[in-house]
Amino acid sequence: MTELPLEEVTGWGRHPVGRGRVDRSDGPGLPAGEDPLVVRGLGRAYGDAAMPAASGGLVVDRTRADRILGFDGDTGRLTCEAGLGLADVLRVFVPRGWFPPVTPGTKFVTVGACVACDVHGKNHHRDGSFGNFLERLVLVTADGRRVECGPARERELFLATVGGMGLTGLIVEVTLKLRRVESPWIVLETVGVDGLETMLAGLKRSADDWPYTVGWIDCLARGREVGRGVLMRGRHATAMEAAGRRRPRGLPLSVPVDAPEWLLNPLFMRWFNYLYYRLHGGTLRRRLVTHERFFYPLDAVGQWNRLYGRRGLLQYQCVLPRAAGAAPLVAILDRLGAAGAASFLAVIKDCGPASDAYLSFPMEGTTLALDLAYRGAPTEALIHELNTVVIAHGGRVYLAKDAVTRPEDFARMMPRLAEWRAVRDRWDPGHRFRSAQSVRLLGDRA
Amino acid sequence: MKVAFVGATRGMGRALARALAERGDSVFLLGRDAAELALSARDLEARGPRAPVGHAPLDLGRPAGFTAALDAADRGLGGLDALVVTGGAFGRQEDLAADPARLAALLEVNFTGTVVLCQQAAARLAARGGGLVCAFSSVAGDRARRSNYLYGASKAGLSVFLDGLDLAYRERGVRVLCVKPGFVRTAMTAGLPVPPFAGEPEAVAAAVVRAMDGGRHQLYAPGIWRWIMLVIRALPRAVLRRVQF
Numbered sequence: 277m278t279e280l281p282l283e284e285v286t287g288w289g290r291h292p293v294g295r296g297r298v299d300r301s302d303g304p305g306l307p308a309g310e311d312p313l314v315v316r317g318l319g320r321a322y323g324d325a326a327m328p329a330a331s332g333g334l335v336v337d338r339t340r341a342d343r344i345l346g347f348d349g350d351t352g353r354l355t356c357e358a359g360l361g362l363a364d365v366l367r368v369f370v371p372r373g374w375f376p377p378v379t380p381g382t383k384f385v386t387v388g389a390c391v392a393c394d395v396h397g398k399n400h401h402r403d404g405s406f407g408n409f410l411e412r413l414v415l416v417t418a419d420g421r422r423v424e425c426g427p428a429r430e431r432e433l434f435l436a437t438v439g440g441m442g443l444t445g446l447i448v449e450v451t452l453k454l455r456r457v458e459s460p461w462i463v464l465e466t467v468g469v470d471g472l473e474t475m476l477a478g479l480k481r482s483a484d485d486w487p488y489t490v491g492w493i494d495c496l497a498r499g500r501e502v503g504r505g506v507l508m509r510g511r512h513a514t515a516m517e518a519a520g521r522r523r524p525r526g527l528p529l530s531v532p533v534d535a536p537e538w539l540l541n542p543l544f545m546r547w548f549n550y551l552y553y554r555l556h557g558g559t560l561r562r563r564l565v566t567h568e569r570f571f572y573p574l575d576a577v578g579q580w581n582r583l584y585g586r587r588g589l590l591q592y593q594c595v596l597p598r599a600a601g602a603a604p605l606v607a608i609l610d611r612l613g614a615a616g617a618a619s620f621l622a623v624i625k626d627c628g629p630a631s632d633a634y635l636s637f638p639m640e641g642t643t644l645a646l647d648l649a650y651r652g653a654p655t656e657a658l659i660h661e662l663n664t665v666v667i668a669h670g671g672r673v674y675l676a677k678d679a680v681t682r683p684e685d686f687a688r689m690m691p692r693l694a695e696w697r698a699v700r701d702r703w704d705p706g707h708r709f710r711s712a713q714s715v716r717l718l719g720d721r722a
Numbered sequence: 723m724k725v726a727f728v729g730a731t732r733g734m735g736r737a738l739a740r741a742l743a744e745r746g747d748s749v750f751l752l753g754r755d756a757a758e759l760a761l762s763a764r765d766l767e768a769r770g771p772r773a774p775v776g777h778a779p780l781d782l783g784r785p786a787g788f789t790a791a792l793d794a795a796d797r798g799l800g801g802l803d804a805l806v807v808t809g810g811a812f813g814r815q816e817d818l819a820a821d822p823a824r825l826a827a828l829l830e831v832n833f834t835g836t837v838v839l840c841q842q843a844a845a846r847l848a849a850r851g852g853g854l855v856c857a858f859s860s861v862a863g864d865r866a867r868r869s870n871y872l873y874g875a876s877k878a879g880l881s882v883f884l885d886g887l888d889l890a891y892r893e894r895g896v897r898v899l900c901v902k903p904g905f906v907r908t909a910m911t912a913g914l915p916v917p918p919f920a921g922e923p924e925a926v927a928a929a930v931v932r933a934m935d936g937g938r939h940q941l942y943a944p945g946i947w948r949w950i951m952l953v954i955r956a957l958p959r960a961v962l963r964r965v966q967f
Contacts, residue, residue: 281913302732340908340909343761343764344768345765346764
């Protein structure tokens, strides 16, 4: 094979920035040779999860391995190559009345990445994470073997791979169960809430009757108004409710260049957050929206990450156990408000029970996600500070977003890390699968 | 349409076969690797309303097998009315220049094989009242460049052939569409430096489907390459001698 050229490789947050040799062939296996490699999908992990361990390292992009290998129209069982994008799954199966069982906030992710990050969505309180709907995985492990695993077969490898950030092997095939839906529409209810307690109570109250719930928080509000925002809950509309609806044609919007950094000044952000709250807040509203609008509002704006300017952004997502109550959330939001650092809206969501997968992120409790414009050391210091609060209350951060957490902090967040390491070492003793993130958090060689 | 398709397993062919299958056209796959054909057939069955999707062996480097392949497609489709050829060989200039056997094989596939197959299919379609022959040439065939004239020559020959085939067969009901992709991001071009105006296979596929339904005999995809090639074709030889591309 001819030598691959060096290219810039970065996460969706565009910080940090690295370089790698990207193998984009469409074959099912690993590249020849023994070089360490990182597996990369559509590049939507915010931090360094899909960046090479060392500068110039090998990056294996298998998004061209995207064939559907089988679909059972009676049960919704889908078998596909792991490079298949969620956007394709939606395009092909929503018109036939099937929907992904769990979906993250963007449709520009591969099915393989949904497994590797064990993604969660607005239905986590009811259905759990992506791994709950898997029947079978096929991996190519470090020694080049094809290995099949699942909930009842090579179970340890399965549990280490779900949420394992692609570090146990190359996921090549996935079998999962889609969910039956009657229409592509979502019945959406929005209601304004004036503070964090109301938000948490609203999420809890909605959880029994609504499969999808989420809150948007004005994270620049302070004092008594901390946690003020908009509660949203949704369910798939019935055929009757959706009758006669036509899908609107959205204009393709895109951010053409890096926005200047002064755009995201505190005044503008305060105004944006406040306006969002005023527009959506107040009385209960109910309407029908498309599933794209409900699940993927940001996908409508191409390259929206450019809004954060050339230095990029860090996304911070943590989960705190239910027992910790609202106090640590208030502490985090207060700290962010004081720093004036948070920008567009923060997302809050209640999670159901944790999965059995060793490194899976969600746990019974509340998760908070927000964007921070990257401004160097102060931004990193802020995240370490937030991590201290999270650790003190038994919470953790989401690896699909993380770019700066310290290894010792990560070890405190992950009670089952040792079990995961043992399984990984069994299947990949030389750590051929490694990433910038695994170097940072797990002590892999660069 | 009932389409016999050579090259549907990869790249632009994969995207085009999907676009056709998803809108309800019947597709029958022809190619060398039976396992790959079977996987792509399953993909198309899952995506489109028509199942099963059949496949049969065809090697563009072996014209002796073409009749049997077209017969198989005819049987599988209940009479084909279109042939699409996206398959072909690619090689970098320096590799082809250094390896005569590889160069000969590339010319065999891209020119000889594709010409013979399209000619045979056109005759077959004309005999039953008409149809469509669509083959992928390349902008590389529009003007020689020192950096890829060997590959370009195979495509230049193919372009001239397709142009003539359209002239000869249109009044007998057979339309010929010559697609000239510019740089498109596929596994074929992976590892090459990406020039400006690079396209995506899905966008090319959508444009080709529109052209297959319309009446054109030639399509540049992405469309901007029509204008780029207009300029490149007009460049004086002295300029081409000096530039390195």
